[in-house]
Amino acid sequence: MVNKTSVIILAGGFGTRMKSSTPKVMHKICGKEMLFCIIDEVQNISDDIHIVLFNEADLIKDSINKVYQNNTFNFHLQDYKNYPGTAGALMQGGDSDSAKNPFEFKYDKTLILSGDMPLVRAEKLEEFTKLDCDIVLGILELDDASGYGRVVIKNDKVIKIIEEKDASDEIKKINFANAGIYCIKKNILRNFLKEIDNKNNQNEFYLTDIILYSDDLRAVIAKEDDFMGVNSKLDLSKAESIMLKRLRDKAMKNGVTIRIPDSVYIEFGVEFEGECEVESGVVLKGKSKIISSKILSNSVIESSLIKDSTIGPFGRIRPKSNIINSHIGNFVEVKASNLNEVKAGHLSYLGDSKIGSGTNIGAGVITCNYDGKEKHKTNIENNVFVGSGTQLIAPINIESNVLIAAGSTVTKNAKNGDLVIARAKQENRSNFFYKFFGKK
Ligand code: UD1
Ligand code: CA
Numbered sequence: 001m002v003n004k005t006s007v008i009i010l011a012g013g014f015g016t017r018m019k020s021s022t023p024k025v026m027h028k029i030c031g032k033e034m035l036f037c038i039i040d041e042v043q044n045i046s047d048d049i050h051i052v053l054f055n056e057a058d059l060i061k062d063s064i065n066k067v068y069q070n071n072t073f074n075f076h077l078q079d080y081k082n083y084p085g086t087a088g089a090l091m092q093g094g095d096s097d098s099a100k101n102p103f104e105f106k107y108d109k110t111l112i113l114s115g116d117m118p119l120v121r122a123e124k125l126e127e128f129t130k131l132d133c134d135i136v137l138g139i140l141e142l143d144d145a146s147g148y149g150r151v152v153i154k155n156d157k158v159i160k161i162i163e164e165k166d167a168s169d170e171i172k173k174i175n176f177a178n179a180g181i182y183c184i185k186k187n188i189l190r191n192f193l194k195e196i197d198n199k200n201n202q203n204e205f206y207l208t209d210i211i212l213y214s215d216d217l218r219a220v221i222a223k224e225d226d227f228m229g230v231n232s233k234l235d236l237s238k239a240e241s242i243m244l245k246r247l248r249d250k251a252m253k254n255g256v257t258i259r260i261p262d263s264v265y266i267e268f269g270v271e272f273e274g275e276c277e278v279e280s281g282v283v284l285k286g287k288s289k290i291i292s293s294k295i296l297s298n299s300v301i302e303s304s305l306i307k308d309s310t311i312g313p314f315g316r317i318r319p320k321s322n323i324i325n326s327h328i329g330n331f332v333e334v335k336a337s338n339l340n341e342v343k344a345g346h347l348s349y350l351g352d353s354k355i356g357s358g359t360n361i362g363a364g365v366i367t368c369n370y371d372g373k374e375k376h377k378t379n380i381e382n383n384v385f386v387g388s389g390t391q392l393i394a395p396i397n398i399e400s401n402v403l404i405a406a407g408s409t410v411t412k413n414a415k416n417g418d419l420v421i422a423r424a425k426q427e428n429r430s431n432f433f434y435k436f437f438g439k440k
Contacts, residue, residue, distance in 0.1 A: 263280045380398045
């Protein structure tokens with residue numbers, strides 16, 4: 001449902017606590033940038049989405065435009081020099097009298113979110129947008145609220161929000177934290193921005209003081225699992241664990257068997273179809289589709305299609321592979337290859353190849369796809385038996401019904417029906433051992 005609420009995501013900060021050259025909101029959880037996790041959710045509830053940028057603004061904006069083509073987002077560049085802080089991020093900035101005015105929002109209410117709360121979900125956001133009052137404030141009740149602004153409540157009334165950096169030891173003991181999510185009526189935001197200053201330990205314009213601007217305030221007790229703020233890489237790992245659980249739970253509800261779920265990593269782009277099984281330690285990344293297949297323990301699959309197949313244990317399927325009706329065994333690496341009804345049981349590298357039905361790839365087979373300058377293709381047709389330890393020097397074409405002798409270094413194309421044998425001829429010299437070492 002699209003509400004009559006504007007949304008603004010604050011993503012202009014420096015995120016120094018991440019200690020990273022990547023802007024904070026572009027750090028990923030389960031393969032998706034935190035900011036994009038939020039954008040995907042707010043798109044379900046509003047058609048007036050605003051994003052405030054400052055640090056690495058161009059880089060972030062370009063990434064957004066690449067992923068969300070033809071978007072109608074309103075981008076704002078924060079006047080950080082004059083108006084730093086979460087309230088500064090909501091001001092138009094510049095030299096004019098209107099510097100402290102809020103941006104133009106389409107609707108009377110605006111939902112304000114931080115770009116570092118990747119766990120938000122549309123249905124939880126609606127608990128804020130559906131309430132009709134001047135200020136809706138999200139509060140977390142935590143055992144340990146350190147890192148968050150503390151919410152001072154007296155006689156069931158929110159009195160003040162005090163940032164950790166401005167807090168006395170007494171205030172730090174409070175376990176009500178400001179979640180950093182607010183739904184605010186236009187006139188309240190306007191009045192507030194006009195009056196606030198930056199007299200605090202960080203010399204920043206704090207959005208938190210907005211609660212003093214109306215008595216018509218409703219506090220929504222929210223869960224950290226939904227509104228956790230990610231400031232450090234430790235927080236990032238905690239948020240990712242929560243998101244991973246959601247993705248795994250969804251897969252299991254849809255009929256995927258997962259063994260030791262906590263050990264399985266799944267990214268947003270992974271889709272399952274049919275009855276699938278995923279064993280422990282498996283990593284599923286990128287845009288992958290797994291249809292009626294078994295992924296055995298400790299295998300890695302990245303941006304590939306796996307259909308009616310078994311992979312692993314310890315299989316590695318790299319991007320752009322299509323594996324259909326096949327068996328890929330332990331320590332087999334496949335990259336950018338199409339395999340249909342193929343068996344590759346052990347210890348192989350199959351790169352830039354196309355392999356047809358009934359073909360058996362022996363242990364230790366290597367497609368030598370790279371000549372030091374360029375990548376080349378290996379094409380193997382149907383019913384080919386590739387003996388163990390074979391090296392296929394690409395580009396190369398092996399027609400159907402070919403037998404390649406083990407240990408061959410194959411440099412020439414093979415025709416239907418050929419035996420290919422390309423290895424040094426064996427010579428046995430009788431009694432050489434005894435001549436060399438003497439009688440032992
Ligand atoms: C903020 C709140 C705190 C709350 C916590 C919840 C304030 C002053 N503090 O603290 O009470 O408990 O979130 O997670 O609001 N940003 C800008 N421009 C700036 C500064 C920040 O766009 O000048 C953006 C950041 O990119 C970030 C968001 O605002 O996405 C929050 O900033 P952050 O520095 O993470 O605030 P906290 O210290 O976590
Ligand atoms: Ca934060």
